[in-house]
Amino acid sequence: MLRLLLPVLVLLGVVGVTVVADRPMPRADFTFINRGDVTTLDLAVMSWQQDFRIARFLFEGLTKNDIFTDDYEVKPAAAERWDVSPDGLVYTFHLREGARWSNGEPLLASDFAYAWRRLLLPDNAGDYAKLVTVIKGAGDFYAWRTRALSDFAKATDVPDRAEAGRALWRETLARFDRTVGITAVDDRTLRVELERPTPYFLDLTSFAAFYPTYRPLVEAYESIDPRTARVRTKPDWTKPPKLVCNGPFVLSVWRFKRDMRFEQNPHYWNRESLAVRTIAIPSVQDGNAQVMAFRTGAVDWVSDVTPGYRADILAAKRAFYREHQVEYDRLVALGLDAQDIDRALPSDPRKNIHAFPAFGTYFYNFNCLPRLPDGRDNPMADRRVRRALAMAIDKDSLVRNVRRGGEPVARTLIPPNSIAGYTSPKGLGYDPAAARALLAEAGYPGGKGLGPVEILFNKDGGHDLIAQAIARDWTENLGVAVLLSMKEVKVFRDDLKNANFMTSRASWFGDYGDPTTFLNLNETDDGNNDRKYSSPVFDALLQKARDEPDATKRLAVLTEAERLIVEEDLPLVPLFTYEQVYLFDADKLSGISPHPRQEQNMYLMDILGDGRGLDVPRSMRRRSAVAAE
Amino acid sequence: MLGLIARRLLQLPLILGAIYTLTLALAWAVPGNPLENPEGRRPPPEVVEAMQAQYNLDSFWNFYSSYLHSASGVKWVQENLSGEAARERAAADAAGVAPPERRVFDLGPSLQYRDRNVNEIVAAALPVSVTVGGAAILLALVVGLSAGVVGAVRPNSLADVSTLAVALIGISQPTFVIGTVLQLVFAVWLLWFAVGEWGHVSNLVLPAVTLSLPFAAYIARLTRMGMLDCMSADFIRTARAKGVSETRVLLRHALKNAFLPVLSYLGPATALAMTGSFVVERVFTVPGMGQHFVNAVQNKDLFLIIGVVLIFATMLILFNLAVDVMYRWIDPRIE
Numbered sequence: 001m002l003r004l005l006l007p008v009l010v011l012l013g014v015v016g017v018t019v020v021a022d023r024p025m026p027r028a029d030f031t032f033i034n035r036g037d038v039t040t041l042d043l044a045v046m047s048w049q050q051d052f053r054i055a056r057f058l059f060e061g062l063t064k065n066d067i068f069t070d071d072y073e074v075k076p077a078a079a080e081r082w083d084v085s086p087d088g089l090v091y092t093f094h095l096r097e098g099a100r101w102s103n104g105e106p107l108l109a110s111d112f113a114y115a116w117r118r119l120l121l122p123d124n125a126g127d128y129a130k131l132v133t134v135i136k137g138a139g140d141f142y143a144w145r146t147r148a149l150s151d152f153a154k155a156t157d158v159p160d161r162a163e164a165g166r167a168l169w170r171e172t173l174a175r176f177d178r179t180v181g182i183t184a185v186d187d188r189t190l191r192v193e194l195e196r197p198t199p200y201f202l203d204l205t206s207f208a209a210f211y212p213t214y215r216p217l218v219e220a221y222e223s224i225d226p227r228t229a230r231v232r233t234k235p236d237w238t239k240p241p242k243l244v245c246n247g248p249f250v251l252s253v254w255r256f257k258r259d260m261r262f263e264q265n266p267h268y269w270n271r272e273s274l275a276v277r278t279i280a281i282p283s284v285q286d287g288n289a290q291v292m293a294f295r296t297g298a299v300d301w302v303s304d305v306t307p308g309y310r311a312d313i314l315a316a317k318r319a320f321y322r323e324h325q326v327e328y329d330r331l332v333a334l335g336l337d338a339q340d341i342d343r344a345l346p347s348d349p350r351k352n353i354h355a356f357p358a359f360g361t362y363f364y365n366f367n368c369l370p371r372l373p374d375g376r377d378n379p380m381a382d383r384r385v386r387r388a389l390a391m392a393i394d395k396d397s398l399v400r401n402v403r404r405g406g407e408p409v410a411r412t413l414i415p416p417n418s419i420a421g422y423t424s425p426k427g428l429g430y431d432p433a434a435a436r437a438l439l440a441e442a443g444y445p446g447g448k449g450l451g452p453v454e455i456l457f458n459k460d461g462g463h464d465l466i467a468q469a470i471a472r473d474w475t476e477n478l479g480v481a482v483l484l485s486m487k488e489v490k491v492f493r494d495d496l497k498n499a500n501f502m503t504s505r506a507s508w509f510g511d512y513g514d515p516t517t518f519l520n521l522n523e524t525d526d527g528n529n530d531r532k533y534s535s536p537v538f539d540a541l542l543q544k545a546r547d548e549p550d551a552t553k554r555l556a557v558l559t560e561a562e563r564l565i566v567e568e569d570l571p572l573v574p575l576f577t578y579e580q581v582y583l584f585d586a587d588k589l590s591g592i593s594p595h596p597r598q599e600q601n602m603y604l605m606d607i608l609g610d611g612r613g614l615d616v617p618r619s620m621r622r623r624s625a626v627a628a629e
Numbered sequence: 630m631l632g633l634i635a636r637r638l639l640q641l642p643l644i645l646g647a648i649y650t651l652t653l654a655l656a657w658a659v660p661g662n663p664l665e666n667p668e669g670r671r672p673p674p675e676v677v678e679a680m681q682a683q684y685n686l687d688s689f690w691n692f693y694s695s696y697l698h699s700a701s702g703v704k705w706v707q708e709n710l711s712g713e714a715a716r717e718r719a720a721a722d723a724a725g726v727a728p729p730e731r732r733v734f735d736l737g738p739s740l741q742y743r744d745r746n747v748n749e750i751v752a753a754a755l756p757v758s759v760t761v762g763g764a765a766i767l768l769a770l771v772v773g774l775s776a777g778v779v780g781a782v783r784p785n786s787l788a789d790v791s792t793l794a795v796a797l798i799g800i801s802q803p804t805f806v807i808g809t810v811l812q813l814v815f816a817v818w819l820l821w822f823a824v825g826e827w828g829h830v831s832n833l834v835l836p837a838v839t840l841s842l843p844f845a846a847y848i849a850r851l852t853r854m855g856m857l858d859c860m861s862a863d864f865i866r867t868a869r870a871k872g873v874s875e876t877r878v879l880l881r882h883a884l885k886n887a888f889l890p891v892l893s894y895l896g897p898a899t900a901l902a903m904t905g906s907f908v909v910e911r912v913f914t915v916p917g918m919g920q921h922f923v924n925a926v927q928n929k930d931l932f933l934i935i936g937v938v939l940i941f942a943t944m945l946i947l948f949n950l951a952v953d954v955m956y957r958w959i960d961p962r963i964e
Binding site for chain 2 (some may be wrong): 006012025038039041042045047122123129149150220221225227228230235237238255256259283284285286289295299488489497527528
């Protein structure tokens with residue numbers, strides 16, 4: 001009998017030891033579920049929204065956006081002030097006296113120069129390296145280093161590759177200091193020269209990719225790969241307790257796929273403004289479990305609500321508004337923002353779901369190349385065909401009956417009202433008759449001779465339902481046959497890259513508050529121009545905008561460029577603006593901004609009624625309206 | 630006995646080598662570029678090229694040999710014997726930079742989680758899975774054995790039929806149904822357990838119960854069958870004739886023999902339970918190994934795919950060995 005018990009005892013021991021070794025921590029002041037697991041905390045290679053969200057409260061840039069103003073007002077952050085030369089080409093930032101790293105060391109202007117150099121270096125393969133090229137000499141430097149590395153990799157007759165790699169690195173550093181317009185004048189002054197006037201430059205300095213990096217720490221992890229001469233950064237420095245940051249919070253625990261925990265940075269200059277002491281992010285991936293975690297009170301905010309019944313809880317919210325229609329209309333008429341309306345209405349669990357328009361658009365690509373990779377003629381090369389297909393999609397029905405989430409229908413690529421001062425073009429409406437006429441004009445009367453039109457999309461995410469709805473619209477309105485092609489996401493991406501599609505689903509989220517964050521991806525030879533759209537007129541308009549010193553005129557040029565995309569040439573057809581769906585109790589939590597750009601800053605979070613912080617709800621401020629008065 | 634253990638341990642690297650070759654060949658054949666994001670921005674082509682060179686993704690044989698070299702521990706041994714490791718450490722100390730981290734079995738970086746390597750990922754996830762899986766197997770053993778014994782003592786009684794019914798549910802219902810129902814009832818309605826956190830002993834209960842059900846059901850049926858066979862055997866009649874008490878007959882004579890098939894099932898079952906279940910982990914937010922089996926394939930994260938498969942294979946082989954050893958110990962007749 002004892003022998004039989006042995007396996008049981010062994011198992012019991014194993015379970016017991018691991019349970020005892022793993023102690024739970026007390027609940028943090030503010031707990032939220034991020035969009036997904038963090039990929040990296042290295043600012044130079046960061047690319048995901050969930051990573052940037054954390055970067056914005058671990059680090060602090062020269063400037064920051066006030067997310068509670070309609071124009072994302074740029075405010076001083078690590079820099080207390082800045083001067084701009086009259087021609088708009090030179091920015092001089094003055095760091096504030098008390099700005100420090102979390103280890104107590106002062107924040108230096110050279111920390112920014114170092115971080116921007118890392119961001120720009122092709123070695124690091126950062127997705128946002130190209131953003132630095134607004135700075136003088138940065139584009140040339142990037143091209144030069146890329147070429148040098150490629151030559152190095154090809155060279156076979158180098159006796160000591162390690163030494164040659166180090167020599168190339170020394171040359172690179174010297175060249176950067178000599179040619180790129182980033183200068184640390186002294187410890188607290190950073191001078192930046194731009195290639196040309198860039199009205200959104202302060203928006204870039206507020207963007208997390210431009211935040212500083214603690215040089216002594218990261219440099220210790222850099223080495224030159226003797227084979228490729230590239231600088232490699234070993235990633236271990238991003239984990240606690242090694243990570244040094246300059247933002248409101250510091251990372252105290254990071255257990256992979258499990259949780260992250262943050263505490264206030266004792267050396268942060270503006271610590272009095274913080275209303276929570278600790279922040280925790282449990283890693284909950286399942287959409288249903290996320291909702292349950294909120295309902296049981298384990299988390300304060302779910303930042304991306306994704307269960308299958310999302311449409312139903314959104315419908316419950318609308319039903320709640322209908323029950324209080326009179327009061328609701330009165331509050332809307334007062335001009336309150338969505339959260340203040342919720343706060344003014346009676347308490348109800350249905351109130352906790354919140355949907356805000358996001359800074360992203362769901363659209364369909366048309367392949368604009370005359371031939372497909374397999375040699376077939378591509379009917380989508382004719383812009384009349386593209387326009388006809390675009391006008392034959394009933395977007396209202398798509399949003400109402402297929403998505404069922406209440407997303408706004410999109411006629412433009414850039415979400416309307418997301419960028420202050422920018423006027424969106426009108427775009428094309430739903431017009432099956434005009435679409436049929438246009439298709440006949442293109443040589444396909446009644447859809448004859450065209451087709452089958454192939455729609456490429458990836459599995460999951462409900463893309464199949466949207467493709468089916470569009471296929472039905474095209475078949476019923478235009479008489480064209482449609483072929484649905486569903487691929488695994490990796491294959492889908494390969495096909496997109498190789499232009500191996502006629503039409504495909506696509507989406508894009510903007511990075512900074514300027515129309516070019518959306519429009520650039522239609523420029524000839526842009527790395528993300530999946531449509532292979534190439535229009536000299538469009539390219540010339542973007543160039544004209546680059547050369548236009550007057551901000552208002554510049555935006556008008558960009559409106560014209562977008563009009564070309566969404567009314568004339570249709571390399572893509574916008575379908576709907578994404579919606580960000582959150583779960584939080586507005587009566588209990590303040591700090592979440594309804595602004596369409598949907599950046600949320602955790603350092604603004606305030607648990608109402610806990611006696612810490614303002615304990616007064618934050619509301620949107622309309623600045624552009626005030627200016628107009 | 631020692632011969633058996635030695636023989637099996639010698640076989641281990643050969644088997645793992647074969648599994649590695651097969652897994653890599655299959656994972657390599659999966660279409661798509663592991664260095665591309667599933668959504669959004671695309672890295673410039675020269676960058677992709679350079680990264681492919683860095684990870685040896687440009688050639689199957691380069692990858693095959695370099696991975697084998699570092700994962701098998703050969704590289705570690707070589708570097709330490711040749712003094713290269715010591716030299717680099719000294720150089721790093723002199724330059725004031727972080728010394729290179731060396732692992733005996735270096736399973737490589739994760740292509741998707743840029744700040745992590747596969748060793749770290751496994752080190753974080755495996756203990757969690759072992760805990761949940763161990764608890765689940767424990768539960769399955771207790772529940773399964775008792776249900777089996779009850780069923781065998783009074784075949785076709787109400788107790789037998791109801792354990793059969795529970796066993797059927799345990800086997801036929803997918804864990805995502807059972808898990809979600811348990812979570813809804815005990816965590817959301819009754820608020821006995823928390824959702825979305827990991828660390829408390831109580832967080833272990835629901836996932837372990839969910840995970841244990843199919844195993845418990847199988848063990849119950851195995852035990853019942855074994856017991857029924859035994860109960861009609863001659864040695865049981867002899868024992869009863871000698872006046873041995875019924876409890877002793879059941880536990881000492883019948884169960885001991887009926888347990889052998891359960892034991893052989895226990896080897897692979899424990900390995901399976903302890904390497905995690907994707908579904909159970911997702912439903913209950915368990916930070917275990919199971920998610921990596923699925924996610925790594927979806928992301929074509931080559932290093933992680935091979936890493937988790939090799940860990941699973943190693944555990945399977947070791948547990949089977951443990952079972953064989955125990956088998957001989959419990960029943961010395963077996964050669």
